[in-house]
Amino acid sequence: MAEPVRVGFVGAGRLASRVHYPSLDEVEDAALTAIAELDAERLAAAADRYDVAGRYTDYRRMLEREELDAVYVVLPPHLLHDVVVDCLQAGVHVFVEKPPGVSTYETEAFAWYAQQHGCLTMCGFNRRFVPLLRHCKALVEAAGPIHLAAVRFHKFEAGPQDYGFYRGAVSHLTSDIIHAVDALRWLAGGEVTEAAAHSRALGRPYANAHAALIGFSSGCSGVLLASRRAGARRHTFEFHGGDVSVYCDDTHEARVYRQDCGEPQVIRAADLTDAAHTHHRAGFLAEHQHFIDCIRSGAQPLTNFADAAKTMRLVDQIAADVR
Numbered sequence: 001m002a003e004p005v006r007v008g009f010v011g012a013g014r015l016a017s018r019v020h021y022p023s024l025d026e027v028e029d030a031a032l033t034a035i036a037e038l039d040a041e042r043l044a045a046a047a048d049r050y051d052v053a054g055r056y057t058d059y060r061r062m063l064e065r066e067e068l069d070a071v072y073v074v075l076p077p078h079l080l081h082d083v084v085v086d087c088l089q090a091g092v093h094v095f096v097e098k099p100p101g102v103s104t105y106e107t108e109a110f111a112w113y114a115q116q117h118g119c120l121t122m123c124g125f126n127r128r129f130v131p132l133l134r135h136c137k138a139l140v141e142a143a144g145p146i147h148l149a150a151v152r153f154h155k156f157e158a159g160p161q162d163y164g165f166y167r168g169a170v171s172h173l174t175s176d177i178i179h180a181v182d183a184l185r186w187l188a189g190g191e192v193t194e195a196a197a198h199s200r201a202l203g204r205p206y207a208n209a210h211a212a213l214i215g216f217s218s219g220c221s222g223v224l225l226a227s228r229r230a231g232a233r234r235h236t237f238e239f240h241g242g243d244v245s246v247y248c249d250d251t252h253e254a255r256v257y258r259q260d261c262g263e264p265q266v267i268r269a270a271d272l273t274d275a276a277h278t279h280h281r282a283g284f285l286a287e288h289q290h291f292i293d294c295i296r297s298g299a300q301p302l303t304n305f306a307d308a309a310k311t312m313r314l315v316d317q318i319a320a321d322v323r
């Protein structure tokens with residue numbers, strides 16, 4: 001077997017510890033070689049748990065001293081810039097979480113550096129890798145192209161304790177609702193041809209409710225509904241094509257209707273994956289496998305930085321007119 005892909009990691013915070021380290025640990029042809037983390041306790045905890053010899057508080061030293069093929073940079077978006085550009089200039093392939101920067105401009109800059117230095121890149125839009133969603137999308141597409149897709153992503157958010165996310169570094173739309181925006185692009189296929197949005201600031205000094213209608217060159221119409229003044233977290237998807245309809249949530253269960261033939265087929269995440277583990281059910285393991293497979297084959301990952309910039313641009317279109 002070929003040598004494993006040598007991976008370095010910047011950040012051992014909450015999300016990385018919960019889903020990224022466990023995922024990478026399960027990808028057979030990847031070897032976690034080094035970790036850079038500012039916080040000594042988090043660094044030791046992650047490195048001890050996964051038996052990693054390379055331990056750094058300064059990621060630049062990690063880049064100088066270690067022979068790495070790829071680096072995962074899992075930091076809040078406003079801390080990404082120098083780390084991502086330094087990694088790309090060092091010629092390593094780079095994975096970041098969403099959002100892929102604080103602005104479209106920054107994401108496009110990351111894509112430009114990646115191209116200059118021949119790097120493969122990936123943004124962690126994990127919805128595209130959720131086993132339940134992938135299965136249902138393929139099932140509808142086998143019957144016909146998706147002509148209508150709607151994604152809802154609601155949450156109850158008390159507050160305001162902070163202005164948007166990370167004390168105002170990015171908006172709710174850019175940091176979180178972006179999952180739904182990217183999922184719409186993925187379900188619809190093609191390029192955005194038109195977008196009409198109604199965004200409002202409800203009882204907060206920033207936009208927290210969005211309704212958008214988006215046209216795609218594939219012929220699909222997309223609908224986004226997202227409120228942060230909702231009664232509870234609800235993240236749901238519906239998509240239609242070839243006289244088949246899917247209604248599902250993000251990680252548990254789908255109902256599939258075919259040509260009005262009575263009761264729906266119920267598909268559960270547990271039928272498709274080890275649903276007891278969040279990183280399996282929510283697509284993190286599959287996104288890591290995709291990144292490592294792409295590094296092996298030299299193909300750009302589906303959610304590379306140039307593609308992620310398109311999602312950021314659509315976010316800008318939706319946020320353009322806040323009432």
Ligand SMILES: NC(=O)c1ccc[n+]([C@@H]2O[C@H](COP(=O)([O-])OP(=O)(O)OC[C@H]3O[C@@H](n4cnc5c(N)ncnc54)[C@H](O)[C@@H]3O)[C@@H](O)[C@H]2O)c1
Nearest residue numbers: 011012013014015016036037038039074075076077097098
């Ligand atoms: N895909 C999802 O569903 C999802 C869910 C939650 C969070 N996220 C994203 O994950 C990212 C990380 O969020 P989090 O809540 O885990 O953050 P976090 O603050 O818990 O972790 C960041 C870690 O990075 C370390 N750090 C900061 N600067 C560093 C540097 N220069 N070098 C080395 N280490 C450094 C910090 O000490 C901290 O431990 C964010 O972009 C967030 O949007 C995605």
